Amino acid sequence: MILGDTCTRACGFCAVKTGRPTWFDDDEPRRVAEALASLDLEHVVITSVARDDLPDGGAGIFAETIRQVRARSAGMGVEVLIPDFNGTDAPLRTVMDARPDILNHNLETVERLQKPVRKRARYGRSLSVLERAKAYAVADGWTVHTKSSLMVGLGETRPELSQAFRDLRAVDCDILTIGQYLRPSLQHLELVRYYHPDEFAEMKAEALELGFRHVESGPLVRSSYHARDQVPGAELRRARRQATIDADGRIVPGGLLDQDALAG
Numbered sequence: 001m002i003l004g005d006t007c008t009r010a011c012g013f014c015a016v017k018t019g020r021p022t023w024f025d026d027d028e029p030r031r032v033a034e035a036l037a038s039l040d041l042e043h044v045v046i047t048s049v050a051r052d053d054l055p056d057g058g059a060g061i062f063a064e065t066i067r068q069v070r071a072r073s074a075g076m077g078v079e080v081l082i083p084d085f086n087g088t089d090a091p092l093r094t095v096m097d098a099r100p101d102i103l104n105h106n107l108e109t110v111e112r113l114q115k116p117v118r119k120r121a122r123y124g125r126s127l128s129v130l131e132r133a134k135a136y137a138v139a140d141g142w143t144v145h146t147k148s149s150l151m152v153g154l155g156e157t158r159p160e161l162s163q164a165f166r167d168l169r170a171v172d173c174d175i176l177t178i179g180q181y182l183r184p185s186l187q188h189l190e191l192v193r194y195y196h197p198d199e200f201a202e203m204k205a206e207a208l209e210l211g212f213r214h215v216e217s218g219p220l221v222r223s224s225y226h227a228r229d230q231v232p233g234a235e236l237r238r239a240r241r242q243a244t245i246d247a248d249g250r251i252v253p254g255g256l257l258d259q260d261a262l263a264g
């Protein structure tokens with residue numbers, strides 16, 4: 001999570017500290033990228049608190065972090081989970097110009113419950129973030145995969161969830177995660193009910209039927225659950241990353257060189 005630990009919003013379900021942020025460090029992208037390179041990850045999800053106090057909402061730091069990660073870890077899948085930037089175009093373009101593999105922005109809940117669940121957000125605005133992100137990529141001639149997440153158990157109805165699935169597909173959202181809301185404390189929104197694993201399976205089937213490329217749905221699913229496997233071409237990327245060059249300059253897929261070396 002970049003851009004500090006203090007969020008300018010106060011969503012009713014979220015345990016992140018809220019208030020007036022003081023953190024801003026334009027060297028953060030370099031340090032994040034170095035840390036990620038040393039961890040040698042296959043995929044990273046970069047997110048932030050909402051920074052409505054910054055003129056660009058933190059978009060410049062997002063973009064520079066993506067670029068620095070790319071420069072140091074070429075094979076790493078890069079997903080960003082971004083705020084809505086108050087619906088403005090320029091910050092979203094800034095992030096998209098850095099070309100993340102996955103652009104994630106969470107709808108969080110059904111339309112009727114937006115206000116109690118995340119009072120500073122708007123259902124239509126969040127859909128628009130996903131729609132515009134994809135449009136920018138298409139206009140620039142590259143492919144981004146968009147992603148969103150829904151919590152269940154906040155009092156939504158099943159038809160309302162189906163409508164949210166359809167609304168996400170209407171803006172060509174590719175990936176959906178669905179998980180059970182769990183109340184962080186008694187000061188947070190009440191948990192209305194737990195869903196049975198069979199219900200999560202049924203929602204997954206419905207969402208896949210609507211055309212999502214990838215759906216994770218289960219009680220403990222969160223936005224970054226199995227995120228590595230949602231990157232298009234993840235297998236290929238992994239194979240490339242593990243590939244090595246042999247003595248004759250040929251590319252050897254991961255593992256084979258070690259076996260050859262052992263055999264030799």
Ligand code: SF4
Binds near residue numbers: 009010014016048050
């Ligand atoms: S904007 Fe994000 S980090 Fe901030 S309170 Fe809402 S969910 Fe939490």
